[in-house]
Amino acid sequence: MEATVVKTGTEGKTWGGGNDPLKASYGKMMMWFFILSDALTFSGFLASYGFSRFKFVDAWPIPDEVFTHFPFLHGVDAPMYYVAFMTFVLIFSSVTMVLAVDAGHKMKQNKVIFYLFLTIIGGLIFLGSQAWEWATFIKGDYGAIETKGGQIVQFLDKDGERVALRDFAALATGERTEQTKENGIWYKEEAEYYPSVSFEQVKAGFLANDNLLVRIQHKDEHGHHIVLNREESIAKVVNDGVLVVEGANLRHNEYGHPLFADFFFFITGFHGFHVATGVLINCIIFFNVILGTYERRGSYEMVEKVGLYWHFVDLVWVFVFTFFYLV
């Protein structure tokens, strides 16, 4: 502010204030340092994921076998196509954002509005996709048995194809009844979630069907889960099996180690939270642009600062995509 008349006698000197050696405004610089700290938070999460994965490196689920679904294509094995689509949506919304920033530099209000609108739409499509991805993961696919040591045992037929529990469970025997208040001691209620078949049904169906084998969580030297022969399979299910697992939650995970599901929910959830706040902030800026706030201010730098955050969200997704789905 030139109106201030107080002089300190240090004008023009290096430490006299008023210099910006980084040639960036305060807001933009602080956005960069916020992004730096947020990047370190995400690296902490991804590093702890790597820690757990290295810890159980011979028993970790294979992502290609977990994320195999595509909306409206039931029963089609489509590993990673959907998450590749999500990646494109996010990169493209990054492109429209940077186009909005560019239009802002040229003070073209209508172009900024148009590109910001596309960016918000892209963010919403991504969030919807992620909700679908979570729902599919939680619902599960084939189902599995958990052993008393917390290992996951999955069922295969003789050709090595996965078999769903509902396809072979002996539904006539040993149905699991839900614990209710009326017939319980004290107020003990159902503690675990409620799978569609009981362990007894699965066991009876498995023993009755000679075609079925199991594969365990541990992997051989080629990185495939070890498939047991019929005798070993029966021994595994009868001696060790305790629980039916369908889908994934924070405690049980039919795809393999529960930590895989925990990290999936936590890291993609934290990223999704960033996308959601990014969409919210984009909306606020969008309405400000429509109202002409930045036109009157004479600078669209606010769009640029929000753009930095939005690109950062895209940047994080690039890493999440690699370490959760590819590696």
Added chain:
Amino acid sequence: MAHEHKLEIFRGALKFKSNVSKIWGVFIVLSIVTVVEVALGIIRPAFLVEHHFLALKLLNWIFIILTLFKAYYITWDFMHMRDETSGLRRAVIWTAVFLIIYLVTLILIEGDYIFEVYKNGYIKFDF
């Protein structure tokens, strides 16, 4: 505010006429890299899966390098790091790169050590 954009990517091998065409050019580069990643992830070529370098599969090294490549172009061109002063660039990038490499190295070595303990120690994780 005058905004100068540097319009060259690939160390000057590719020079664009305007900032908008540079944005689209970078988008095409990022798309190609993503397509390559997904294709490699689905095919998983046997040679790249079976050979290791520093305890990681060659395929995983390729994924990590392509990811860093994408991260570089997102930061440099979408976030305009290319146009910032070297002071700001180093304050942000060097800090992040140093701390992340440090953290990841220590944590992964520790994870590998615990794996060995579980595998060869007295407590078995196989029941």
